[in-house]
Amino acid sequence: MNFQSLRQECYEANMQLPKLGLVLYTFGNVSCIDRKEGVIAIKPSGIDYEALHPEDIVIVDLDGKVADGALRPSSDTNTHLELYRAFSSVGGIVHTHSTFAVAWAQAKRDVPIYGTTHADHLTVDIPCTDFMPDKRIQNYETETGRQIIDCFFKLHLAPAEVPMVLVAGHGPFAWGPTAAKAVYNARILEELCKMAFLTESINPETPRIKNSLVQKHYLRKHGKNAYYGQKG
Amino acid sequence: MNFQSLRQECYEANMQLPKLGLVLYTFGNVSCIDRKEGVIAIKPSGIDYEALHPEDIVIVDLDGKVADGALRPSSDTNTHLELYRAFSSVGGIVHTHSTFAVAWAQAKRDVPIYGTTHADHLTVDIPCTDFMPDKRIQNYETETGRQIIDCFFKLHLAPAEVPMVLVAGHGPFAWGPTAAKAVYNARILEELCKMAFLTESINPETPRIKNSLVQKHYLRKHGKNAYYGQKG
């Protein structure tokens, strides 16, 4: 096993982050999973994107041990692993410190569903977790994953339908069936956060769009009667 | 008929959208009409701009049937068709989710005419439609067109003089005599939305500019005594 295609998928998704303006310097990381082999591929810790090569991507097993690779994996690896274990539909995960998403996370607010750009991607407010209690901080990265999982459990959210979250005081995570789709969702999240910020500035009394319109827009792009995009 | 020049006009106008920063990923679409042939050319649904070729542009007749082309047309095709039928002066239409225009549409506010940059292009506030009643959502795209038409009818607006609109909770549409001019108007709309947002932030009591100045600026660029630009 040399995990070449898994590394390549992970590498290409990571390289999208600076191109899309979602990261500064070494911020951010993308992983993807091979559930059959029981491993994930993830960005090495603290490496500049312009110095990153496909062979630098670290292969980690589901217990967090390096299975292949010369470098240390992202310090956020345990958050990724926690999410892969709990969210079985997820194939790729991304964490960034993108500006508008961090601002909402710091403000500790769910992002209200104000329009169809939002409803094209998810049918509910983008959730923001609680702040982490002190006793959990010791295992910070694992507990960050659990904060997200608790938040989804409490709000009865399905990770396949709500592919993004804000961690209070920290920043965004997004996911999808592939690493590329996870990065897509991270970019959309940033845009939704910017639009919602501007919307509230223009009209502080803006209501959420009503559910009938939310459902219509979401089902244009998702589910068996979707009619956006090209067939199969 | 191979509709080559119509496809080319449509293709080039679509390719301006990412270049002008008006769209992310597959968002947005431009169409143009050949009224003599009774067809429109429109972007295929869900195709990335960097993967788009002139021959991918779909030719659709005025009943919404594909007349030529291998791909599915934009899911917004029926909105375009509804507008072409009602607005006989229109030769090209564009729909985007550009950031500031979406923010005003989500805030469900007309964009006040605060200055001459606005008056150079239209003499009234940029109108925002009502929210769509539930009973209309079934035929969503056609009804989106009708929302716009109703809005123009109610406000006594002429589409040749007001080449842009915000659909409440959704986003902007713009049009013009050609696809290129429609895209120009979409870019101007985004800038006017940004300027109005900033203007209100700097002075929440900003009045609209008075009509005498509006008329002067508009007539510098439009009508038989226009003196902006080069002669015929």
Added chain:
Amino acid sequence: MNFQSLRQECYEANMQLPKLGLVLYTFGNVSCIDRKEGVIAIKPSGIDYEALHPEDIVIVDLDGKVADGALRPSSDTNTHLELYRAFSSVGGIVHTHSTFAVAWAQAKRDVPIYGTTHADHLTVDIPCTDFMPDKRIQNYETETGRQIIDCFFKLHLAPAEVPMVLVAGHGPFAWGPTAAKAVYNARILEELCKMAFLTESINPETPRIKNSLVQKHYLRKHGKNAYYGQKG
């Protein structure tokens, strides 16, 4: 006379406007004057920057008649001429619709001198003219120049020391000893407008910086004891 060097100076300064993000499409114009020959060079009206060539620049005499060139001069030519006549130290003038400067002009507010970036360039608030009275609108462009001149007269401002102004409801003009320096001042103006907007958002009670600091900063860069930059 073929005015080649005057045209070249004007052309190069105009080409800076899109590069510096100060204009969209055909917006904006730069001129420069040859006071000995009694002519100015100015951008032709309604021409895209990417289609502009040095030989397209129009030479206009001080009465507003085209002295050389095949194209129509900018529709704002009479504003430029009015300013050149009144402000004898000015060698180049620029007009843009840059976003933040337009927002302050639409908000009809002077830009308060909040910091040393501002004081490095001028020692007073950036002035904003009054709205134009209806009776003046007939000769709009000439009267725009007079609005600026009246504003400077009323506030006892010297154009050599205050090289920028906002025209209420319209947008910015800037000038300098050369066309290049005028464009520099237009870019600085846009940045000062953005900084002041953000400053007020962060602290609505921000005071102006005190005059002792204003004078110190201004005199670092201007006057006989200036010590910024390289010697003569």
Added chain:
Amino acid sequence: MNFQSLRQECYEANMQLPKLGLVLYTFGNVSCIDRKEGVIAIKPSGIDYEALHPEDIVIVDLDGKVADGALRPSSDTNTHLELYRAFSSVGGIVHTHSTFAVAWAQAKRDVPIYGTTHADHLTVDIPCTDFMPDKRIQNYETETGRQIIDCFFKLHLAPAEVPMVLVAGHGPFAWGPTAAKAVYNARILEELCKMAFLTESINPETPRIKNSLVQKHYLRKHGKNAYYGQKG
């Protein structure tokens, strides 16, 4: 001695400023120190970045006299020297007029520690100095350094742990063990200022993140148990 490597370090760090969007025109300057030789290298005053070459960098001794180089050093040289004398751990210093940092400096506010992006880099609010009293303005650049030093003394801050500051009414300074690290800190500072501005706009009641989380995040990247990045 030709100071070639010191000049090269200084040159490369200066050239990052326009690339990172932290400066306009000739604004800003970076220096670095060779403490063994008792000299610093610093950008020459008023030179455009695109015209800058490594050999233009000026070598100045710790009394402020030019030790090598044909050009005048930055007018801010005495501020740099004052900081090098007081902050013995510092190897490089940068001054910019970056937009969001200037806005906070003009608003004369410390930047509150609202999230982990901030805590990854420092554990306290980014300090803002007092306004300079009139009697100090005579020796403006030296006194700017002293304002910063007084501020750190008063707040019991260690420059090695708090590598950035805002000078009230003026703008940011940042530093680090090398010129490159100083520029990194200046870029982070600008991002933290933008994020904090947005955070307060989204939720004016946003609390600071609690100290337990601050410490955890800071110690992930700093100190002997740091586990971010690659080993030695």
